[in-house]
Amino acid sequence: MKPVVVRPFEADDLVGAARALVxxxxxxxxxxxxxxxxxAWLKSDDVLAAWVAEVEGEIxxxxxxMRPQGEDAVSLWIAQSGDDEAxxxxxxxxFVVQAARKHATGRSLTEAAMAYARAQDLRLVLDVMTxxxxxxxxxxxLGWRRIGEATHHYGSGQSIQAVCYVSPEA
Structure with missing residues (x-):
């Protein structure tokens, strides 16, 4: 596989990113x-910053x-740390398409987001389905620390178990 390039998301990336998501x-x-x-899911008004990985121009x-929107990971971190939502x-x-896995693509994307967050004095949290x-x-x-568990609700009454993490300190 050709080299993977990680760069900030641009408006022209929306179609390719949506195709990769599907x-x-x-x-x-x-x-x-x-x-x-x-x-619409990728271009939410709550996006603070985004990046894409591409190979030869393909996302x-x-x-x-994202700005916090009441996620369990946010609530858990604030309760445990005393940090504020700001x-x-x-x-x-x-997400990474199957053909681009095993090339550190997910790691490179995550590290780009982590570097940005450190520069903006933001602590990152997430939840990931078990x-x-x-x-x-x-x-x-990458040094993320487990801070709790949650139930992720979606669709029409569906749910799935998730684990909440906080990024390492800068």
Whole structure:
């Protein structure tokens, strides 16, 4: 595979990122929501910053930092740390198409988001579905610390278990 380039998300990336999101959903069942209108899910007004991974101009991955919206990981971190919501962001919408895995693509995307958060004095939190073992391994390898568990509710009354993490200190 050619080199993976990670760079900030641009408006022209929306179509390619949406296509990659739908592909990841078909192979992995991630995300559990958002694929009905992937462009809207990726271009939410709550996105603080986002990055894409590309190979020869094709989008193969994505990650974003989001403003807190009442996520369990945010509440858990604030309760445990005494931090305030203005200094917390949510790492979200991380996905990599199957063909680009095993090339540190997820790691590179996550590290770009972490570097940005440090520069903005933001502490990152996230929740990850317990079924997504590869994502859990990635976060733990990068030094993220487990801070609790949650039930992620989505769709029409559906739910799935999740684990909440906080990024390492700068």
């Amino acid at each position: 592909e990841v959903h078909e192979t992995d069942g991630y995300p559990v929501e958002g694929v009905e209108d992937p462009r 193969v991955g994505h990650v974003s930092l 200094h917390v962001a949510v790492l979200a919408r991380l 079924k997504d073992a590869a994502a859990i391994r990635l976060y733990e390898r």
